[in-house]
Amino acid sequence: MATLKKTKKAAVKKDTSVKKTASASEIIISPRITEKATMLAEKNAYTFVVSERATKPEIEKSIIMLYNVTPVKISVLPIPTRSVFRRGKLGSIPGGKKAVVYLKKGDKLELI
Numbered sequence: 001m002a003t004l005k006k007t008k009k010a011a012v013k014k015d016t017s018v019k020k021t022a023s024a025s026e027i028i029i030s031p032r033i034t035e036k037a038t039m040l041a042e043k044n045a046y047t048f049v050v051s052e053r054a055t056k057p058e059i060e061k062s063i064i065m066l067y068n069v070t071p072v073k074i075s076v077l078p079i080p081t082r083s084v085f086r087r088g089k090l091g092s093i094p095g096g097k098k099a100v101v102y103l104k105k106g107d108k109l110e111l112i
Contacts (some may be wrong), residue, residue: 024062027054031111032098044103044112050076052097059099067109073102 029049031037037047050059056074063071081095103109 010106022051022054022058023064027051027058027062027101028066040100041109041111044105044107045108046101046103048080048099050097050099054097054099056099059101063101066106069103069107069109071101072104075100075102 019088025049027047029051034047034048040047048059054062054076059074060071061077063069069088076097076099079096079098082093088106
């Protein structure tokens with residue numbers, strides 16, 4: 001009698017390394033408009049408040065999608081938490097993360 005061999009099917013693995021990507025508006029929260037940021041904008045460096053989990057490549061992709069310009073350099077800096085005293089009570093202002101996006105000469109962003 002001939003015996004039939006059963007072949008095992010290869011187990012299909014799910015790719016767990018693919019993480020859910022956030023949209024551009026979730027990564028870049030808002031432009032940071034301060035006196036210092038306005039002075040930097042004259043030198044083609046724009047400042048944005050970004051998500052605390054955002055990385056430089058994600059910020060770069062978001063800038064390209066939202067403003068159609070390619071950044072030359074991106075610097076990411078923490079915004080520290082501050083203690084404040086208002087109306088007789090001690091409180092705090094939460095920190096966060098900001099990104100300074102440098103553009104090449106000739107590129108400009110209209111933030112307002």
